[in-house]
Amino acid sequence: MKKHKLIGLVYDVISIFLLRMKLICKDFTTLASMTTSLIIFSIIIHALSVSVEEQSSLPIGILDKDKSVESEELMERLNNVTTLKLISNEDEELHKLLLDEMILGLFVIENGYEEKLKRGDINDIITMYYLEGNKSASILSDIIASEMIYPISFYKSYRYYDKIPFEGRKHTKAEYEAYLEKLFTGSEDFDFAFDMKYINPDIEVSSEKVISNSLLYNQLIFGILGILIAFIAMFLISQTVREKEMGIGYRLRITRFQPYKQDVGNFLALIFCEGSVALIFSSLIYSRLETKELSLFISSFILILLNAIVFGGFFIVISKLVKSIILYQLIGSIIILLLGGLGFYRLLTGFYQTIADRFLKFIPNNWFIQGFTDIIVYGNKDSYWKEAHQFLLLIAVAVILLIMVLNIIIPMMNKKQMNFNDRMER
Amino acid sequence: MFNTIIKEWKELFADKRIWIGIFMVLIIIIIGTSYNRKKEEVPISEKLRLGVINHDNSSYSELLLTYFNGSETFSSLISVIIGENDEIKEAFQKGELDIFLEIPQGFAENMIRIEHLPIEVTINIQDTTKAILFKNVLESYEKYISAVEMNAVGLYDIMEKDGINPDIIEHANTTVSMDLIFTALGKEAFFSFKTVDTFPATTLSEYYLISVLVMFLLYSGLYGGFQLINEITMGTFARMKTTRLPMYQFLTAKILLLTITLTAIAVLSICFIRNSSYSLAIGLTGFAMSLFSVTFAILLSAFFDTTQRYILVGNLVIFYCIVIGGGIIPIQFLPQDILQLAKMTPNYHMVEGIIRLGQGQLSHTYLIIAVLFLIAALNFTLTLLFYSKRRVAYEKA
Known part of the structure; x- marks a missing residue:
């Protein structure tokens, strides 16, 4: 009897899954929306990833008024x-770039720089020059x-040397300068460097890699990917709302088809479709x-799927x-945009620990970005099941x-409403 | 036309969901702005926290630490905590420190002999933004140390080679080393800092609040088109056509009321976000943005027969505009290619307009207002054309 019930359950779920897949493939609107989204987001992700190195640098303006040997060397x-992206212009x-906040600061090498x-x-x-509040x-x-x-x-040390009575x-x-250059060129003795280690004290894992500036910008790319995944999920589930609007939901209730089987079937369809997207992006x-x-690879794939x-x-x-x-569409879009924006906001203001930070860290987008950051930073040092995976699984449960x-x-509630309506009609 | 306006007013505010939507947006903006203003002063708990374990205890290392604690620039961003080995490491484990460094014993003495004992720096990688910031700052400090060392040692070498008196060499070495160290520590003196306080920097919080406002205006504009299609579906439009009410009056009433409502919300929000009182420029900006949103949405509605398709396409268009146009990733972080695309989106210019307004760059803002009015006029004209020619289907008796 139990085996019979189990087979029945599996059969129902697979039926819903197959039905959902057929409906998705036949629904031109959903397919067109998802394809357009994939194309647009892929263009954005590609543009971001191509310019990672350039955009990771801090843009500053520089103006050389001195035009001397020393200023040009500087x-x-x-x-x-x-770390810097230099922009030279009039x-x-x-100043216009500074006011437009396209550069973080403007440095002017004043006249007489070399003489001084x-x-x-x-x-x-x-x-x-910089904007107040920067x-x-x-x-x-x-x-x-x-x-x-x-x-x-x-110059300080040479001037001192020059003044010594001898x-x-x-x-x-010229000889002094040449001597110094000969002494230091290729010499590691003067190459002072801090011995930097990166550790996550919570999970006691360290990274042996030097953290690159481009990591911050790469996080923006993961954020956009997270928004794309959410957007696709919204469109895949939108069909159930349309069915509800058409009254199919009520008819299904008459058949005693349990709602949970529908949900499981829908989830399977979602995982199947999103899994294909996850496969492409985790490969990239x-x-x-x-x-x-x-x-x-497995870690990236599971992270996208969990999201x-x-x-x-x-x-x-x-x-x-x-x-x-x-x-449904309006609420869904607004939620995706708000959560996406909050995720980026936390990422970009991670500099300061604020009250909002304590709430914003629970946003799924934040954990999605963090998961990929951990994959890049720690590599395979920690297990492939990272902190972000655990949190996303928790949220999913x-x-x-x-x-x-x-x-x-x-x-x-529907039954109460129906009883109330019946009583009103009598 | 007056009666039409009254009718629109009643319809608009009869729906409680509209009130809820307006209320929620205002709440988000008020809470966001209040929170943003409170966080302007950086309290000590929000500074980056640096721990130092000083095994050296020489006068040089003590001097260095005293300088960092006393430097206004350094201490405005970073709070330095000097402590014992176990104390600092425990604090780091608990997450009370973002970074700690260990100055080894004999560090200063070995520096003079060009024997580098490494200074170990341990950075908490939980927050990658802070970690990268520290990395960049420390890399610049490496150059200070190398430059001072090179010149101090170079001078020593050359004086020895010249055959100068050893006492003079020792004295010179100490004097120049101290001078170069103090020069490096006093690097702020190299710069004349000038803040441009007439145009304050836009904080990220302000940027995102402005983005939320623009998003609200664009989505709210869709309501106008939604109402219109609903009226067509219900037959109200057909009945209206049999009256003598000109099409332009009908459309104007619809656009005007929604625009005025959105303008009020926009003006209130801009005043809150930029912490300024009402001005003509703010009023015009709010009105221009609202008018554009509503006329754009109503023009879009002319191409659809059902509300579902209209909302689907409208939603997608606005969603993509927001993603591409700097609504999610701030404009300053967009690469050049995407920036060119972003400039084609209306929300990019709306956000920029409000930012320039807050900075007092009124000429730029007025230009954006003028363009928005122009496009709104064009949208209205096209809508009038399409709806005037729209055939009304009559059921056969």
């Missing part, structure tokens, strides 16, 4: 700093100063990873609560439980 050194243009350096007068040799100003000036410190130190022959400036991500380990299940669950909940496809509760409550 410009050249700054051009080699990967004064007015650069040689004199040892190092105060106010560069003017920095907290990155001091960090930018630190990075610029790090390229200025060598020539400043050189009867014998002293080096000339895997191809860009430095370490090629199967566990990383799909979470959002699929959200939209099943919404589909049970709303009666109109119009309302919570959403599934909510669906189960709604499956119990909604029929009860």
Whole structure:
């Protein structure tokens, strides 16, 4: 008897799954929407990934008014700093970029820069313009100063040397400079470096890789991918709302077909469709990873799938609560945009720990981005089942439980409403 | 026309869901703005937290630590906690520190002998933004140390080679080393800092609140077209055509009321977000954006017979515009290719208009307002054309 029931259950679920797949394939609107979304998002993701290195740098404006040997050397050194993206232009243009917030700061190498350096007068040799409230100003000036410190130190130490009273022959400036260059070129003795380690104290895992600036920008790409997955889930589930609107839901109730079987069948269809998308994107991500380990591919694939299940669950909940496809689409789109925006907001303001941070960290988009960050940072050092996977699974289970509760409550409420309507008619 | 406007007013505010939607958006904007203003001052708990374990205890390392604690620029962003080995490591494990560094014993002495004892830096990677920031700051500090070392050692070498008196060399070495160290520590003096306070930077919170407002206006505009299609479906439009009411009056009443409602919300929200009082520029900006949203949506409705298809396409168009146009990823982070596409979306210009308005760049804002009015006029004209020619189906008796 039990075996009979189990076979019946599996048969019903597979029937719903096959029906849903047929309906998706035949529904031109859903297919067109999903295809268009895939194309547009893929273009965005491609554009973001191509310009990762360039966009990861901090854009600053630089204007050389001095046009001396020292100022040009400084410009050249700054051009080699990967953290910065230098934009040179006329004064007015650069000020406009600053006001448009397309550059974080404007550095003007003032007239007399070289003369002042040689004199040892190092105060106010560069003017920095920045918008009030821009907290990155001091960090930018630190990075610029790090390229200025060598020539400043050189002139200071040479001037001191030049002033030392000595009867014998002293080096000339050119000889002094040449001697220093010969001493330091290729020498590792003067290549001071901090020994940096990156550790997550919560899971006691460290990263042996040097963290690249492009990691932050890559996180934006994962955020966009998360929004795409959610959007596809919304369209896949929208059919159930349309059926409800057409009255098919009520007719199905007469057949005593349990709602949970429908939900499981719908979930299977969602996983099947989203799984195909997950396969494509995890392959693309895997191809860009430095370490090629199967566990990383599996990790990426499961992460995308879990995100799909979470959002699929959200939209099943919404589909049970709303009666109109119009309302469902509007609510769904707004939720996706708001959650996506909040995820990016937390990512970009991660600099400060704020009160909002404590709530924003529970957003699925945040965990989705974090999961991929962990895959890149830790590689296969930790297990392929990362913290983000656990949280997304937790959220997915919570959403599934909510669906189960709604499956119990909604029929009860409908029955009460029907009884009330009956009484009113009598 | 007056009666039509009254009718639109009653229809608009009869639906409780509209009130709920308006209320929720205003709540989000008010809460977001209040939270944003409270977080303007960075309290100590929100600064980056650096722990230091100083095994060296020489005068050089003490001097370095005293400088960092005293530096206004450094301490405005980073709070430095100096402690013992176990204390600092335990604090890091508990997540009370973002980073800690260990100055090894004999560090200063070995620096002079160009024997580098590595300074171990342990960074908490849970927050990648902070970790990358620290990495960049430390990499710049590596250059300070290398530059000072190179020149101090170079001078020492050259003086030795010249055959200068060893006492003079020692004295010079100490004097120059200290001078170069203090120069590096006093790097802020290299710069003359000038803030542009007439145009304050837009915080990310403000940017996203403006984005939410623009998103609300675009989606709300869809209601106008939705109502129109509903009226066509119910037959109200057909009955209206039999009266002498001109089409332009009918459309104007529909557009005007919704626009005025959205304008009120937009103006209120802009004043909250930018923390400014009402001005003509704000009023015009709100009106232009609302008018554009409503006329665009009503023009879109002319191409559809059912509300479902209309909402589906309208929803998709607005969704893609928001994603591409800087609604999710701020404009400053968009690559050039996407930025060119973003400039074709209306929300990009709307967000920019409000930002420039807050910065006082009124010429830019007025240009955007003028363009929005122009496009709205064009939308209205096209809508009038399409709906005037729209055939009404009559059922045969």
